[in-house]
Amino acid sequence: MKKKVNTKACFGMMGISINSWKLKFTFTPTQKNNELLTELDEYIAIIGKAQESDGYLQTQIQLRDGVDRYENRKYHEMYNTGHLLISACIHYNVTGQRNFLNIAIKHADLLYTIFMPDTKHFGRFGFNQTQIMGLVELYRTLGDKKYLQLAEKFIDNRGKYEVKHHTTTEGYPIGDMVQERTPLRESNEAVGHAVLALYYYAGAADVYAETGEKALLDALDRLWENVTTKKMYVTGAVGQAHYGASVNRDMIEEGFIDAYMMPNMTAYNETCANLCNAMFSYRMLNLYGEAKYADIVELVLYNSALSGISVTGKEYFYANPLRMLNNTRDYNAHENVTETPNREPYLSCFCCPPNLVRTIATVSEWAYSLSENGFTANLYGANTLNSHLKDGSPIKVSQETAYPWQGKVKLNIEECKAGAFSISLRIPKWAKNSKLTLNEEELSKSLEPGSFVKIERKWKKEM
Ligand SMILES: [Zn+2]
Secondary structure, three states, X not given: OOOOOEEEEEOOOOOOOOOOOOOOOOOOOOOOOHHHHHHHHHHHHHHHHHOOOOOOOOHHHHOOOOOOOOOOHHHOHXXXXXXXXXXXXXXXXXXXXXXXXHHHHHHHHHHHHHHOOOOOOOOOOOOOOHHHHHHHHHHHHHOOHHHHHHHHHXXXXXXXXXXXXXXXXXXXXXXXXXXXXXXXXXOOOOOEEHHHHHHHHHHHHHHHHHHOOHHHHHHHHHHHHHHHHHOEOOOOOEOOEEEEEOXXXXXXXXXXXXXXXXXXXXXXXXXXXXXXXXXXHHHHHHHHOOHXXXXXXXXXXXXXHHXXXXXXXXXXXXXXXXXXXXXXXXXXXXXXXXXXXXXXXXXXXXOHHHHHHHHHHHHHHHHEEXXXXXXXXXXXXXXXXXXXXXXXXXXXXXXXXXXXXXXXXEEEEEEOOOOOEEEEEEEOOOOOOOEEEEOOEEOOOOOOOOEEEEEEEOOOOOO
């Protein structure tokens, strides 16, 4: 018997402002492009040559006279480390090559010898803490627990030492600015630099995913609620002020101030902070499987992430205020560095452009999740899912939609196993009065905005 098997979920139109969106979810990050791989190998060889024999690798220190390694946390050594570890693990997982991974291992092993022991000099290190996510990624890739222990150590050290200036902290605000006044497990309030805070929370979520420590998750729950209900703009952007004070009245930069203080013109909203907000929520989505986390990811992606890049992909914003007068900003010292009136082709403070581009490349991984026996559609956009369910059976699904311009999403089963499995669809929080149809017939399921609806049955390709 001919039987059409597809689902069609109809949503209402979005009620939020959307920036120009001309990307289609058709890219595949693993094309095995040999030219690209060869080019990467050349870069990796250069990176390897820059690495010192004991594993140290920080060219911003190595090329600078008069500055020693791990002398002051403001030099972003841990931040660079985190990106090095993550990119090396992804390179290995995608290519199977160990050339980049071996550099990362050697570097992480050095970190372990320096930062695992309790020392006053190194205790307050970690600053823009991407190294926590990087170490967990390395643990997941290699299975060696010492990397997970070191990731935890960086969390445990925060809030343990007296907050006063020291040779390792001079030249940059201390205390809440770098989330070192309150131990994470006791934190109720997002404080300090928004990028630093959210990378830290995202890293802690990764640690929790591996250790299952409840106190950590409880703190992350409180912090997620605090960020998304009291300190986040309607665009999903975070970081209300360029300069300000924390709730404990520590000086802060580029970050969180008091709850509900949401200025539009002086909002800082660094592109990285907005992206980190999505990264933190994506990790919480994986921990809980609740739609409210995917709602934040979607909100950021279509608004305060994409606002950071031009339609051509060649110009960038660092700060994303919600309102500018006549395209001018003339009230602070960072004019033309991080707060530019227009998107710029080159930002001398260069974190945001590559962070945004790598996030766009990651979105295809965020779009779907595997469930015990089936899959979940977290984000919508025209694409093809071509993967395997947890039991190893192939699953191929095409998604047709003009989302976000139109709210209609159609999933077509192209290939799947014979046995029953579930498909869960996110009903966005903004989508009132949604309809769900299966083979043109409306399903009488509860479509609560801000939840997943699960359909479990046998599926087959439309004939
Ligand atoms: Zn940035």
